[in-house]
Amino acid sequence: MTALHPTIAAVTARIIARSTHSRAAYLAQIRAARSAPPARAHLSCGNLAHGFAACGFQDKATLKAAHAPNLGIITAYNDMLSAHQPFEHYPELIRDAARAMGATAQVAGGVPAMCDGVTQGRAGMELSLFSRDVIAQATAVGLSHDMFDAAVYLGVCDKIVPGLLIGALSFGHLPAVFIPAGPMPSGIPNKEKAAVRERYAAGSASRAELLAAEAASYHSPGTCTFYGTANSNQVLLEAMGLQLPGTSFIAPGTELRAALTGASTQRALQLVAAGEDYRPIGELVNEHAIVNAIVALMATGGSTNHTIHWIAVARAAGIVLDWQDMDAISAVVPTLAHVYPNGQADVNHFAAAGGTQLVFGELLRAGLMHADITTIAPGGMGDYTREPRLDGQRLHWVEGAVTSADTSVVRPVAAPFEPQGGLRLLDGNLGQALIKLSAVKPEHRSVTAPAVVVDNPAALGALHAAGALPQDFIAVVRFQGPQANGMPELHSLAPLLGMLQNQGRKVALVTDGRLSGASGKIPAAIHVTPEAARGGALARLHDGDVISVDGNNGQLHVHVDPAELDARPLARDTTPAGQSLGRNLFALNRAVVGRADQGALSIHAGPLLADGAPWPFGEVYPASAG
Known part of the structure; x- marks a missing residue:
């Protein structure tokens, strides 16, 4: 063995x-x-x-x-x-x-x-x-x-x-x-589907074209x-x-x-x-x-x-x-x-x-x-x-197979696509986050650029439509964490950011929300913890703050004097309240949910203490446990 x-x-x-x-x-x-x-x-x-x-x-x-x-x-x-x-x-x-x-x-x-x-x-x-x-x-x-x-x-x-x-x-x-x-x-090739999505984001493909491509993918x-x-x-x-x-x-x-x-x-x-x-x-x-x-x-x-x-x-x-x-x-x-x-x-x-x-x-x-x-x-x-x-x-x-039938898809340990795995932990003065490197080309894995700060993903598209986005920027989409609004996936941003990256612009995403498991291509610091709704540093960012997302070295940093950053008031979520559509039923979940790095649980999972109380997962455990 x-x-x-x-x-x-x-x-x-x-x-x-x-x-x-x-x-x-x-x-x-x-x-x-x-x-x-x-x-x-x-x-x-x-x-x-x-x-x-x-x-x-x-x-x-x-x-x-x-x-x-x-x-x-x-x-x-x-x-x-x-x-x-x-x-x-x-x-x-x-x-x-x-x-x-x-x-x-x-x-x-x-x-x-x-x-x-x-x-x-x-x-x-x-x-x-x-x-x-x-x-x-x-x-x-x-x-x-x-x-x-x-x-x-x-x-x-x-x-x-x-x-x-x-x-x-x-x-x-x-x-x-x-x-x-x-x-x-298998449906239409993924490259073809992605191309239609990006053309639609650029306004050069119709809704009918996009729907036809999506329907040929999910069929x-x-x-x-x-x-x-x-x-x-x-x-x-x-x-x-x-x-x-x-x-x-x-x-x-x-x-x-x-x-x-x-x-x-x-x-x-x-x-x-x-x-x-x-x-x-x-x-x-x-x-x-x-x-x-x-x-x-x-x-x-x-x-x-x-x-x-x-x-x-x-x-x-x-x-x-x-x-x-x-x-x-x-x-x-x-x-x-x-x-x-x-x-x-x-x-x-x-x-x-x-x-x-x-x-x-x-x-x-x-x-x-x-x-x-x-x-x-x-x-x-x-x-x-x-x-x-x-x-x-x-x-x-x-x-099963012991050699790959297609080395563009599967490779052996002796000749991998990369010597490391698909994910990397980021750490810095903005908190901790994760980045998926396996889908991002090496030349895009490290970006330093000014921040464009929004509290609603749709606001980024509106800024693009108005021509208000800088040539290079890092989109900070905050108040998307578990406590803020249930941590929705932000996959809808991928076509826009992917299109801008294709134009030769340096772009990245920093968010306390999630991305779809299908997302990639754009360097994205996701699941930022602590989230903005818990007073994380994302809530102190301003437009124009220079941020580094460095997947190569595992760093997530805003280049602002620490004293100045700490002195800034915490922003409040500016997203207008929408229709409930069932979200009111999950108000308690949002109130009690744990942090992303602890599983974002809104229920107790695991053993109970002898008195029936939830087990206190953390650094200190009861001396009498076990």
């Missing part, structure tokens, strides 16, 4: 040390929740009768007998989201697969699934980040009936998978298997094919061993996809406490698995959103992960994939060139991933270098 890289070993060790008490408390709580199987045997007759009242004769007889496992299905199905529309018929496939094993399966509950692609630039984006926490709570509600011995989770996109994970970890004594839907077929059931948050979710789930190997990018509506759904069901039922291979999710998601996920994120140039989401996921398992850990991992993990927005290929091209099997194999052989984690697959991480095949009715796994 290859020795683990010393930096990966050191980061893992410090996460374990930092999490000692909270992880022990979490494990104690989930182990206490485990009861003699099956779970429903402990219900009263009235409870149980309610639980199977709607079932057919066969399932009702099985549930009455209380000797076989019952599988809960948590689904994010809706037929507006292309990525989730294929889930419509999964419950019946899962029920059939469970019956074939003498077991049962029931839809335990549904969770909301909103699409950032629909809400970009709209008021609904202010609900987006908080939807993750609602999904976690809805997952817990679905599992609360104590009817289930394991669960399968149907979700793909943005906040949905992190929310499902957080909810699943709150029932960490139950085995869990995630089942994806797969990507849609059928399945996940959008760029490497944004949805597809990053799938890679990270495999890196943690929570999906069957090689299942992420199998197209929906195929026989192989259906066979894998059945196999996922069977595997979930094999992992229950009544069997001989009990593998609860709370024990699988340990510090090693979390590190594997971050390694995979960096190696593939994945979504910036996961610098928030995986901190929250880790906390749900009693693990304290931070941006410094991510930065240290990124410094030693090479970039092995170029998938849009980091390159021109999409995830279908990525899978054809070698996909996760090739990337994981390279990382394992280089000692950059933990090979010893327990996964839902019997053979651990070694199984994740294999890919599924269907020969007639026989589903089996074969060894």
Whole structure:
């Protein structure tokens, strides 16, 4: 076995040390929740009768007998989201697969699934980040009936998978298997789509042209094919061993996809406490698995959103992960994939060139991933270098690619696209932030220019239309953090800034908001912490202040005398109040939400203290904990 890289070993060790008490408390709580199987045997007759009242004769007889496992299905199905529309018929496939094993399966509950692609630039984006926490709570509600011995989770996109994970970890004594839907077929080339967007931003393409390009990109059931948050979710789930190997990018509506759904069901039922291979999710998601996920994120140039989401996921398992850990991992993990927005290929091209099997194999052989984690697959991480095949009715796994079929898309560790990973931590007198380097050309990674300060993303477009933007500038878009307005994604700025950069102008973005997982090209210091609404330095900036965004050296600095900066009054958000459109329902979330670098949680995730109070994640832990 290859020795683990010393930096990966050191980061893992410090996460374990930092999490000692909270992880022990979490494990104690989930182990206490485990009861003699099956779970429903402990219900009263009235409870149980309610639980199977709607079932057919066969399932009702099985549930009455209380000797076989019952599988809960948590689904994010809706037929507006292309990525989730294929889930419509999964419950019946899962029920059939469970019956074939003498077991049962029931839809335990549904969770909301909103699409950032629909809400970009709209008021609904202010609900987006908080939807993750609602999904976690809805997952817990679905599992609360104590009817289930394991669960399968149907979700793909943005906040949905992190929310499902957080909810699943709150029932960490139950085995869990995630089942994806797969990507849609490739549409028009990404370069062509981006060009139409930028021409539209410049006023040289019509709305009809833009809509035709977008409709040719997003055109059928399945996940959008760029490497944004949805597809990053799938890679990270495999890196943690929570999906069957090689299942992420199998197209929906195929026989192989259906066979894998059945196999996922069977595997979930094999992992229950009544069997001989009990593998609860709370024990699988340990510090090693979390590190594997971050390694995979960096190696593939994945979504910036996961610098928030995986901190929250880790906390749900009693693990304290931070941006410094991510930065240290990124410094030693090479970039092995170029998938849009980091390159021109999409995830279908990525899978054809070698996909996760090739990337994981390279990382394992280089000692950059933990090979010893327990996964839902019997053979651990070694199984994740294999890919599924269907020969007639026989589903089996074969060894995946060991060499790239297209080195413009996937490369080996020995000849990477870059020696470091896709993300970098920025630090300076404006706070801490993150920058995605994998999609930014080297000549654009460091920009020093005067600030153009706005409190509303739309104001930047208005300044451009008025010809009021300087030749070179750094757009400071503030009051976009979790507490201000729910931290919406600002992907709608990308076409404008990309067009200006194409003109030879030096531009960058500094914001306490988020960018889409599909964003790139422009150097962007995002998730700035502390945010402006919490009195961060962004609230003291003026137009014309010279700012440096230096991705090469990890610096975010405003060139203003410290005494002068401190003496300036804090600005107030000037954005006019808009229509509620549901935002009023999330006022409490905005009031209590944590910082971006702590997962931007508006709920408590993780263990509780003995008196039922939330665990105080931070530098100081209770002496009696654990």
